[in-house]
Amino acid sequence: MTVRPRPRKSPRRLRAGFARWLVIGFFVVFVFAPLYWVIITSIKPSSDYLTVPPVWFPARPTLVHYTAALFSYRGLQGLINSLIIASASTILSTVMGAMMAYSLARFNTGGQHLAFWVLSQRFLPPVAIVLPIFLLFRSWGLYDTHVGLIIAYTFMTLPLSVWMMYAYFRQMPKSLEEAALVDGLSRWQAFRMVAAPLAAPGVAAAAVFVFIAVWTEFFFALILTSRYAFTLPTIFRAFLGFQGMQYGEACALATVSLAPSIVLGMLVQRHLVRGLTLGALRG
Amino acid sequence: MDQPATVSDRSSISRYRAGAVSAWADRHFKWLMVAPAALLMLALSVYPLLFSLWVNFVNYDFQIPGHDFVGLQNFAQVIADPLAWSSLGLTIVLSVVVVAFEFVLGLGLALAMVKMFRGRGIVMSILIIPLFISPVIVGQSWALFLQRPFGPADFLLSVLLGRPIAISWIGETPWVYIAIVVADVWQWTPFMFVILLAGLAAIPPHLYEAAELDGVSAVRTFLYITLPQLAPIILLAITFRLLDAVRLFDVIFMLTGGGPGTATYTVSFYLYQIGFQQFHLSMATAGSWLFLILLSMVITVLVRRLLRAEAA
Numbered sequence: 226m227t228v229r230p231r232p233r234k235s236p237r238r239l240r241a242g243f244a245r246w247l248v249i250g251f252f253v254v255f256v257f258a259p260l261y262w263v264i265i266t267s268i269k270p271s272s273d274y275l276t277v278p279p280v281w282f283p284a285r286p287t288l289v290h291y292t293a294a295l296f297s298y299r300g301l302q303g304l305i306n307s308l309i310i311a312s313a314s315t316i317l318s319t320v321m322g323a324m325m326a327y328s329l330a331r332f333n334t335g336g337q338h339l340a341f342w343v344l345s346q347r348f349l350p351p352v353a354i355v356l357p358i359f360l361l362f363r364s365w366g367l368y369d370t371h372v373g374l375i376i377a378y379t380f381m382t383l384p385l386s387v388w389m390m391y392a393y394f395r396q397m398p399k400s401l402e403e404a405a406l407v408d409g410l411s412r413w414q415a416f417r418m419v420a421a422p423l424a425a426p427g428v429a430a431a432a433v434f435v436f437i438a439v440w441t442e443f444f445f446a447l448i449l450t451s452r453y454a455f456t457l458p459t460i461f462r463a464f465l466g467f468q469g470m471q472y473g474e475a476c477a478l479a480t481v482s483l484a485p486s487i488v489l490g491m492l493v494q495r496h497l498v499r500g501l502t503l504g505a506l507r508g
Numbered sequence: 509m510d511q512p513a514t515v516s517d518r519s520s521i522s523r524y525r526a527g528a529v530s531a532w533a534d535r536h537f538k539w540l541m542v543a544p545a546a547l548l549m550l551a552l553s554v555y556p557l558l559f560s561l562w563v564n565f566v567n568y569d570f571q572i573p574g575h576d577f578v579g580l581q582n583f584a585q586v587i588a589d590p591l592a593w594s595s596l597g598l599t600i601v602l603s604v605v606v607v608a609f610e611f612v613l614g615l616g617l618a619l620a621m622v623k624m625f626r627g628r629g630i631v632m633s634i635l636i637i638p639l640f641i642s643p644v645i646v647g648q649s650w651a652l653f654l655q656r657p658f659g660p661a662d663f664l665l666s667v668l669l670g671r672p673i674a675i676s677w678i679g680e681t682p683w684v685y686i687a688i689v690v691a692d693v694w695q696w697t698p699f700m701f702v703i704l705l706a707g708l709a710a711i712p713p714h715l716y717e718a719a720e721l722d723g724v725s726a727v728r729t730f731l732y733i734t735l736p737q738l739a740p741i742i743l744l745a746i747t748f749r750l751l752d753a754v755r756l757f758d759v760i761f762m763l764t765g766g767g768p769g770t771a772t773y774t775v776s777f778y779l780y781q782i783g784f785q786q787f788h789l790s791m792a793t794a795g796s797w798l799f800l801i802l803l804s805m806v807i808t809v810l811v812r813r814l815l816r817a818e819a820a
Contacts, residue, residue: 241726248620252613253634255694259649260637262660266652279660321545328541335542343545346553348751348807352776353796356783357556357563380552383545411530412537441642443758444776448784458644461762472658479645490640491633498706501639501699505744506706 260483267291267476274472290473291481298463299455300478307457307482310371311439314378319432321379322386323424327416329387330394331402340391347384347503351444359448369450377445382435385503389434389496392504393427394420430496437486457482563793570787582794591770592795595778596802602685602774603753606692607746613693614700614745621701622708636702638695647762650691651678681771684764688772691759696752700745707741708734740814747810754803775799 266274268286295301325343328334358377359368367373401423405415421428443458450459457478464475490497498506533540564582566575586592617635621628638646654661654677665673677687711734719729735742757776764772766781773781779799783792 237726245620245623248616249631252617252697253631256634256637259646259653259694262653263645263649275657277663279663321548324541325545328538332538334538339542339546343549345807346549348803349553350755350776350796350799350803352755352757352779353800354553354556354560356789356793356796357559358552359784360789361556361559376548377552380548383549387545412534416541437640441640441644443642443644443761447761448780458642461644461648464648465762465765472652475648476652479648483641483645486640486642487637490636494633494636497636497639497702501702502744502748506703506741 263476263479266472267480269473271473290477294474294477294481298460298474298478300457300460300481303455303457303460304481306371306454307440310374310378310454310456311436313371313375314382314439315432315436317375317379318382318386318435319428322383322431322435323390323421323428324416325383326387326390327394327420330391331399331420343384343387344503347388351381355445355448362449367449369453371454374446374449374454374456377449378439378442381442381445382438385438385500386431386435388503388505389431389499390424390427390504392499392507393424393431397423427496430493430500433489433493434496434500437489440482440486560793560797563790564797566790568790568793570789578790582790583798585788585791586795586798591773592778594770595773595775596799598773599754599756599775602688602692602756603750606689606696607749607753609689609693610697610700610749611742611746613697615704615742617697617701618704618708621705636698639698639702641695643695643758644762646691646695647759650687650694650759651763654678654687654690678764679768681768684768684772687763688756688759691763692753692756695759696749699749703741703745703748704738707738707745711737743810743814747814750810751803751807 265280265282267290268288269280269283270285270287270289273280273283295304329340329343362368362373362377367376397420402415402419405419406412410418441458442456446456446459447462450456460478461475464471464478493500565577565579567578568575621632621635651659653659656662656674656676659677661677662673662675665675675683677683715733715737716729719733724732755776756774757780760766760772760774760777761780766773766777775795779792779795782788782795
């Protein structure tokens with residue numbers, strides 16, 4: 226094996242390389258800046274809030290804001306509610322979505338119209354339907370209940386889960402299911418025991434995207450809950466206006482809320498393009 | 509999709525199986541599979557839309573009892589409200605501005621990231637973080653970062669520019685608009701970036717090799733190869749982003765609360781205020797229908813373009 230000397234880079238190449246790193250570096254700093262500030266503030270003692278220059282790292286980090294946020298601002302209750310509601314809607318949306326996606330992908334059920342009707346739901350602005358849903362929920366006793374919000378979120382995330390898994394099922398070969406049918410399995414069994422397990426990676430990715438979507442949602446929760454079934458994002462209302470220096474509590478709660486969805490997001494990074502475009506593009 | 513072979517399989521198998529129920533279930537299988545999701549969507553989108561269609565033409569106001577037929581009065585109220593128009597104007601301007609910024613920055617970032625380099629995986633993971641954060645927290649975080657006297661933004665600017673800066677980012681126009689744009693661009697540039705990067709990676713490399721052999725300049729390569737190849741994906745990314753941008757609510761709610769005064773009311777925030785703070789439900793419903801009609805015209809144009817681009 227011969228070692229070739231590295232070719233000298235032309236000035237144009239060098240400049241292009243420099244510009245590349247400048248762009249990337251700028252963005253990394255831009256992404257980190259507010260996050261760093263929030264996370265650092267969550268462990269700052271209150272005396273460090275208003276100093277000039279700002280305290281970039283507290284000399285005496287503290288966790289008091291976390292306990293205050295979780296117990297005095299009902300953060301713990303919000304956290305539990307968010308977990309219950311996000312988990313339940315994820316399961317419902319994924320199961321119902323997988324069934325519909327399978328039917329659309331394999332049998333072209335309802336033609337293009339049904340598939341596009343589902344997609345169009347994704348672009349319906351929540352403000353256009355939330356008012357009647359609010360009235361409906363009040364008359365059915367679903368207002369400010371876990372069940373109500375779970376139903377709303379299952380509905381909200383169905384276009385995402387259906388279209389993501391639709392793309393996945395379509396690229397799966399049919400031969401195994403056909404073999405299962407020949408062996409005497411019912412259609413449902415062929416779906417449950419053959420197609421669904423084969424699609425497990427796609428189903429899991431869709432489930433994670435659904436969970437993140439519900440975990441971070443604010444508008445429906447703001448309108449459909451109040452004192453009881455409130456989720457984590459709605460608690461931030463308490464910090465509006467910032468009377469009484471609750472910076473630390475707000476930041477602690479933000480940290481508690483953003484950590485799980487970022488961790489989950491990293492897990493499905495590979496499927497991100499698919500998730501963002503509802504399966505229209507493959508990453 | 510359904511091939512004739514499958515259909516005959518199904519009927520032959522159901523002949524072998526005992527039990528009329530399962531035979532019936534097998535025959536209607538494709539519709540039974542669609543039913544749960546479709547029924548839920550009917551219940552929570554078609555029903556509310558029909559219900560609100562009725563609300564449009566009656567009095568439905570928590571401050572005025574009864575549901576009398578009022579004709580077009582609800583629509584007239586919205587159209588006569590100058591705040592409705594300024595909210596619509598701001599929504600359009602903000603959406604176009606943020607999507608333009610996000611597109612340009614996302615494309616720049618995608619071009620910078622398309623080549624392999626050491627540590628690319630880690631940089632990738634960092635750049636996509638904003639996509640997984642609740643918009644409420646994004647609004648909250650930027651409020652904390654920008655707001656005087658607590659946030660470090662003014663201090664950092666003073667150091668960078670070498671002179672004291674005291675901007676009230678949240679409380680004064682035009683700074684408040686910049687704050688909203690920054691927060692939205694922070695959250696959604698990664699969206700453009702990720703999609704455009706996937707598009708760039710899918711351009712066949714032989715096109716670039718041919719251009720390099722012919723000695724085509726970098727700018728011309730970009731204009732005559734990259735952009736046309738990327739066009740359908742650009743259209744897709746912009747369509748998706750624009751349809752979300754017009755809903756802008758969470759960041760407004762947390763960052764500015766519509767203020768100062770009503771300077772940062774967007775359509776969603778305006779309708780929320782009318783419907784859920786002032787409880788003029790029928791007026792808010794009429795407003796949301798007008799918004800929906802406007803929006804569906806935009807969607808029709810964009811989606812038709814999108815389908816044409818994909819067919820090509």
